[in-house]
Every structure is written in structure tokens, then in C-alpha cells.
Amino acid sequence: MNVVLHCSSGSDDDRGHALANARNLLGDDTVPLESVAFVANGDAVWMLVEGSTHADDVADLDGAVDFYACGNSLRTREIPTADLLAGVEPGSSGIGTVSKLQASGYHYVKVP
Numbered sequence: 001m002n003v004v005l006h007c008s009s010g011s012d013d014d015r016g017h018a019l020a021n022a023r024n025l026l027g028d029d030t031v032p033l034e035s036v037a038f039v040a041n042g043d044a045v046w047m048l049v050e051g052s053t054h055a056d057d058v059a060d061l062d063g064a065v066d067f068y069a070c071g072n073s074l075r076t077r078e079i080p081t082a083d084l085l086a087g088v089e090p091g092s093s094g095i096g097t098v099s100k101l102q103a104s105g106y107h108y109v110k111v112p
Contacts, residue, residue, distance in 0.1 A: 002035040004106040005065075006098050010043030012053060017112035018044070019057045022065055037101055041070035041094025045079065048088045055085055062087035070094030 003025060007018040022038055025031065038061075040048050047054045048069045058067060067088040074081060074090060081090045091097035102108055 001032055002037075002101075002104075002106040003033065003109060004037040004039060004098055004101040005109050005111045006039050006041075006094070007044040007047075007111050008040070008042035008094070009112065010046075012047075014112050015044055015047040015054055016057070019047075019054055019061065021109070021111045022061055023057075026061075026064055035066070035106075036064065037066045037068065037106060039068045039070070039091070039094050039097050039101070041073045043073075043077075045069045045073040045077065048085055049079055049083045050085060052085070058085050058088070068094070068097045070097070 005022055007015060009015060025036060046052060048058060048067060068091045069084055069088055071090050071092045
């Protein structure tokens, strides 16, 4: 099973909860996972940049989760892609990335 987790919250607590959902999914032996993607758009992109309070959590999940940051959100917040954490890929748009993943068979989960 392939799963895409989508976070758009500006709340730091919500973002932490979203990453906990990713960890819980990966730790659930009853779910036969092939791939997990995590797409952040809106103010949630702040969790995927250098200096984020969640940088260590993202690094811990890197390799098990494919992280994508919305390019539109990065541009409107004037965040250069060079500031993204290691392993985070910029997409042209968050919703476009989610849509492409869904079209390729990913199950969608809005987190938190």
C-alpha cells in the first residue's frame, strides 16, 4: 500500500502531530506499506526548512518517508529551496503533488 500524508497547518503542534501520524503508520505492522509520502503546503512548509522545530523528526523519517514541499508556498513565503531540509523535494504545487501521487495509486490522508 502507498500512502500520502498531507499537512497544511500553521500550528506547530499540528505539524508535530502530523509527523507522529507518519511514525505511527510506519510502526503499524498490520498495514502492508510499500511507500509513504508527506506533502506540506501552506504554512506547513515551515516544518521542512532549516531551523524548524521539527528538523530532527523529519531527519529521523528521511528514507522511510518521501517529503515534498509546495513550491507555491515556498515562493509566497520567500523561502529559497536551498533552505529545505536534506531529503525534501520541492514540488510545483502541493495539491499538484498530492494529485499526481493519488493518480499513481497512493491513498490520501489529511493530517493531523
